[in-house]
Amino acid sequence: MPTDAPASVADLGEFGLIDRLAQTLGPSANPNLVIGIGDDAAAWLPSPRCMTVATTDALVAGVHFDLATTSWEDLGWKALAENISDVAAMGCRPRYALVALALPANAPVSGIEAFYRGMRACGERYGCSVIGGDVVRSGAFVIQVTLLGESLPMDAGPDRLLLERSRARDGDAIAVTGPLGGSTGGLRLLLGQATASEARVAEELMNAHRRPMPRVQEGLALVEAGVRCAMDVSDGLLADVGHICERSGVDADLDASRVPLYHGLEAVFGQEALRLALTGGEDYELVCAAPPETIARAGELLAERGLGPLSVIGSIVPRTGVEPRVRAFQSSGVPLDVTVGGWDHFHGG
Amino acid sequence: MPTDAPASVADLGEFGLIDRLAQTLGPSANPNLVIGIGDDAAAWLPSPRCMTVATTDALVAGVHFDLATTSWEDLGWKALAENISDVAAMGCRPRYALVALALPANAPVSGIEAFYRGMRACGERYGCSVIGGDVVRSGAFVIQVTLLGESLPMDAGPDRLLLERSRARDGDAIAVTGPLGGSTGGLRLLLGQATASEARVAEELMNAHRRPMPRVQEGLALVEAGVRCAMDVSDGLLADVGHICERSGVDADLDASRVPLYHGLEAVFGQEALRLALTGGEDYELVCAAPPETIARAGELLAERGLGPLSVIGSIVPRTGVEPRVRAFQSSGVPLDVTVGGWDHFHGG
Numbered sequence: 001m002p003t004d005a006p007a008s009v010a011d012l013g014e015f016g017l018i019d020r021l022a023q024t025l026g027p028s029a030n031p032n033l034v035i036g037i038g039d040d041a042a043a044w045l046p047s048p049r050c051m052t053v054a055t056t057d058a059l060v061a062g063v064h065f066d067l068a069t070t071s072w073e074d075l076g077w078k079a080l081a082e083n084i085s086d087v088a089a090m091g092c093r094p095r096y097a098l099v100a101l102a103l104p105a106n107a108p109v110s111g112i113e114a115f116y117r118g119m120r121a122c123g124e125r126y127g128c129s130v131i132g133g134d135v136v137r138s139g140a141f142v143i144q145v146t147l148l149g150e151s152l153p154m155d156a157g158p159d160r161l162l163l164e165r166s167r168a169r170d171g172d173a174i175a176v177t178g179p180l181g182g183s184t185g186g187l188r189l190l191l192g193q194a195t196a197s198e199a200r201v202a203e204e205l206m207n208a209h210r211r212p213m214p215r216v217q218e219g220l221a222l223v224e225a226g227v228r229c230a231m232d233v234s235d236g237l238l239a240d241v242g243h244i245c246e247r248s249g250v251d252a253d254l255d256a257s258r259v260p261l262y263h264g265l266e267a268v269f270g271q272e273a274l275r276l277a278l279t280g281g282e283d284y285e286l287v288c289a290a291p292p293e294t295i296a297r298a299g300e301l302l303a304e305r306g307l308g309p310l311s312v313i314g315s316i317v318p319r320t321g322v323e324p325r326v327r328a329f330q331s332s333g334v335p336l337d338v339t340v341g342g343w344d345h346f347h348g349g
Numbered sequence: 350m351p352t353d354a355p356a357s358v359a360d361l362g363e364f365g366l367i368d369r370l371a372q373t374l375g376p377s378a379n380p381n382l383v384i385g386i387g388d389d390a391a392a393w394l395p396s397p398r399c400m401t402v403a404t405t406d407a408l409v410a411g412v413h414f415d416l417a418t419t420s421w422e423d424l425g426w427k428a429l430a431e432n433i434s435d436v437a438a439m440g441c442r443p444r445y446a447l448v449a450l451a452l453p454a455n456a457p458v459s460g461i462e463a464f465y466r467g468m469r470a471c472g473e474r475y476g477c478s479v480i481g482g483d484v485v486r487s488g489a490f491v492i493q494v495t496l497l498g499e500s501l502p503m504d505a506g507p508d509r510l511l512l513e514r515s516r517a518r519d520g521d522a523i524a525v526t527g528p529l530g531g532s533t534g535g536l537r538l539l540l541g542q543a544t545a546s547e548a549r550v551a552e553e554l555m556n557a558h559r560r561p562m563p564r565v566q567e568g569l570a571l572v573e574a575g576v577r578c579a580m581d582v583s584d585g586l587l588a589d590v591g592h593i594c595e596r597s598g599v600d601a602d603l604d605a606s607r608v609p610l611y612h613g614l615e616a617v618f619g620q621e622a623l624r625l626a627l628t629g630g631e632d633y634e635l636v637c638a639a640p641p642e643t644i645a646r647a648g649e650l651l652a653e654r655g656l657g658p659l660s661v662i663g664s665i666v667p668r669t670g671v672e673p674r675v676r677a678f679q680s681s682g683v684p685l686d687v688t689v690g691g692w693d694h695f696h697g698g
Contacts, residue, residue, distance in 0.1 A: 034400060038596060039514050040438040040580050041404035041498065046395040051383060054480070055390035056495055058449040060487040089389040100407040102451075102491045131403070138409040140489035142451045146405055148497075149390065165388050231389050247387060 009112065009135070010105040017109070017135055024116040028129035030095065042131040044096060051151040051162065055086040061141035069190040072111040074210040076118025079143050082234070084126050085214035085284040087149035089232035091163035091223035093216060094128035096148040102138035126216055152223060161223050163230035168248035168289035172229070172316040175295050177218040177286045177308055180237055182208030182262030184280025185269060194268055201264030208262060212284045218307050222288055225298035230288035236279040238326050238338060240287055245316075245324030248289075252324075254278075254314035257331040278328055278338050289316050358461065358484070359454040366461070366484055373465040377478035379444065391480040393445060400500040400511065404435040410490035418539040421460040423559040425467025428492050431583070433475050434563035434633040436498035438581035440512035440572035442565060443477035445497040451487030475565055501572060510572050512579035517597035517638035521578070521665040524644050526567040526635045526657055529586055531557030531611030533629025534618060543617055550613030557611060561633045567656050571637055574647035579637035585628040587675050587687060589636055594665075594673030597638075601673075603627075603663035606680040627677055627687050638665050 006012040012020070022037045035043040046052055059065055059079055070078065084094045099119065103112070119130055128147070152161045186209030188194040189202050196202035214232070222230055229248070233240050237259065241252045259277050266273040290298070295312060302308035314328075328336040355361040361369070371386045384392040395401055408414055408428055419427065433443045448468065452461070468479055477496070501510045517523075535558030537543040538551050545551035563581070571579055578597065582589050586608065590601045608626050615622040639647070644661060651657035668674075677685040 034509060035402075035511070035513065040435040040512075041402040041441070041496075043400045043402045043439065043500070043509075043511055046399075046401050050395075051392045052395050052401065052497075053384075053390040053392045054445065054447055054495075054497065056447040056449050056481060056483055056493070058451050058483045058485045058487075058491075058493060060451055060485055062488070063486050086389040090392065092390070096403065098403055098405040098495055100405045100493045100495075102407050102409055102489070102493075132405060134405050134407045134493075136407045136409055137412050138407075138489050138491055139411070140451065140487050140491065142407075142487055142489070142491045142493075144405070144407065144449045144451075144483075144491075144493040146403075146447055146495040147390075148401075148403065151392070160383060160392075162384070162392055163389075164384065 006109050008106045009103055009109060012109055014135055017112070020113065021116050024113050025120055025130050028131060030129050033129060033131060036131045042096065047150050047153070049153040051154065053087055053090045053092045053149045053151065054146065055083055056144060056146040057083055059143040069187065070210060072114035073118035076115035077122040077211050079145050080119045080122040081212050081214050081284065083145045083147035084122070084128060084216065085232040085234065087147055088214045088216040088219040089163060089230055089286055090149065091161065091219045091230070092149035092151045093220065094126050094147055094149045097123065097128055097130045098146045099130055099133035100144040101135050102140065102142040103135065104139065104141055105137055107141065126214065152220065163219060163223060163288065164228060165231050165244050165247040167229035168244050168250050168316045170250060170316055170318045171291065172289040173292040173295040173312050174241065174252060174254065174287065174289050174314040174316060175310045175312045176233070176260065177215050177310055179260040179262040180233060180283045180285060181265045181273060181277035181280045183212060183282040184276045185262060185265050186210070196264065196268045198264070201267060205262065205264055205268065209282070212282060214284050215286045217305065218286055218302060221301045221305060221307060222286065222298050225301045226294045227288050227290040227298050229290060230286045233283045233285050233287055234281055236281045237287060238278050238328065242324050242326045244289060245326060250319050251317045252314055252326045253317055254326065254328040256328045256336050258311060258313045260311045275338060355458050357454065358452055358456045358458060361458055363484055366458070369462065370465050373462050374469050374479050377480060379478050382478060382480060385480045391445065396499050398502040400503065402436055402439045402441045402498045402500065403495065404432055405493065405495040406432055408492040418536065419559060421463035422467035425464035426471040426560050428494050429468045429471040430561050430563050430633065432494045432496035433471070433477060433565065434581040434583065436496055437563045437565040437568040438512060438579055438635055439498065440510065440568045440579070441498035441500045442569065443475050443496055443498045446472065446477055446479045447495040448479055448482035449493040450484050451489065451491040452484065453488065453490055454486055456490065475563065501569065512568060512572060512637065513577060514580050514593050514596040516578035517593050517599050517665045519599060519665055519667050520640065521638040522641040522644040522661050523590065523601060523603065523636065523638050523663040523665060524659045524661045525582070525609065526564050526659055528609040528611040529582060529632045529634060530614045530622060530626035530629045532561060532631040533625045534611060534614050535559070545613065545617045547613070550616060554611065554613060554617065558631070561631060563633050564635045566654065567635055567651060570650045570654060570656060571635065571647050574650045575643045576637050576639040576647050578639060579635045582632045582634050582636055583630055585630045586636060587627050587677065591673050591675045593638060594675060599668050600666045601663055601675045602666055603675065603677040605677040605685050607660060607662045609660045624687060
């Protein structure tokens, strides 16, 4: 760090910090953006005939992330990627992000700048610009990202070109866009709770945790193929299929032997690998449900575009009780005894 | 509180809390909203030919608000109103809000519900729906609101129907949409730092602090009248005119005797009233700059609609130094010695 660089945000002040962060982000490449950082609000022209989607997430230091296992730059990537994934899970393109940071006064300016570099890198990868935000003083370090995305252009008809949690139906096939368990496996390695004999395998797993890749192109292809139900695997496969079941009024049966495992997961974690793939969070693959012939068509479209493979892992069945039920079966037909766990920010975590 | 009501958010859990809050908010009245709370993202159809504007603010307990002087319900109103004001300051209509709460595990459910009732009341007053958000556990209580608004419909021409900070020009008149100092005066009363002899005056001042009224209709009328530069008075008049000057590359001279004082401010605070009006924050009136004939037209339009009065309080002058300079003159022509102060979340506050 140059000796004249301010060490903490308190040295720099709010407006000085915002100026530096705007420089770190650079100008937006989006020609529809009319006003970026610096006015009372950002402004843009929505794309004709497209729906706008909006999602927001709050991340708290010590609850959702730990700077002991995540660098500031990776944290910036992840904070944006997590929200991009929600937009991907709607079958939409990410466009604009607003970022509010609540920071302790001793937060290092170099760290905050690295955080914004990470966001910029992720945004450039996915065609999304950070166009505004807020920076305030706080006892806790809280990151809040709001992401705006746009759907494919709609025709006049009633069909919504979106992926919704509520549109799974009895008889639908359930499929995922890629292998699972990598992020949780990588976190275990980062925490020293496991070791990998191959350095490259370890690096891949840790990268799955540090720089997750939201499935934007996959989500768009699913919509184009006629799929209308999906979400992203953020809380863990079983929990997230449970969210779909809850909103759709159905249950789900999964064939555990068909759940794709992240490369190297079995080599490092042995028999535990399957459990990591079923319950580990933050993989950000998409899990979708649609009639089997629609899933087959979607698989072909993804393959044509060099995406996927789309793996069928189970099927939607009628609701049997009040609460949704997601069962994972072994190849023997015996249900696996896996606790959904999921991620509840107040009870669990 | 009924005996079966959960006392804290930890008793209820994240998903239980989100369900209750969605019930508190009720359904949106906006027919363009396609998906509200409960999916990966909310979705809506933007109004044809309108720009979308987006703003976000973070509020931290102990820094931006104090539950000793603000009820949970008023806090909900203010958190939304503050962001609605940013949209009003762009000359736009507020449409959709996303709210992320970082909460201590012992936060009372009854308080959080009252917070959402306050947001709902403010949203209904201004035609704006809370359509999504996030609730997470945190050591500090942080409220983050993101607001999406829409401009007036644009014609094909190059003129942007927005109010921007950067569009003040030498010779412009500066005007405000209403009286100032009420919020700061009310806060002083709430803190017991002053007393009002008339109970009704005290109540009005305290309400100005507790339930500020953003100037959405005023902003739209300014745009319609041809005004293109404004912002909301949130940091204090001198500081906010300074923000306009900074972004527009100009200076400003204000006639302090023409700055409208909030009703009762002088009766309670005597000679200090003017300083409160010049430097007090959170009034949420709009301050605008435009050629005098445009300001005159805007004043007539506001009067026709029962808004305002629009008070001319000064003029834009050429920039003389590197930093913007805002001077307030007494009627004698002598500059007032008022420190801008402003609101810097790291240095000051």
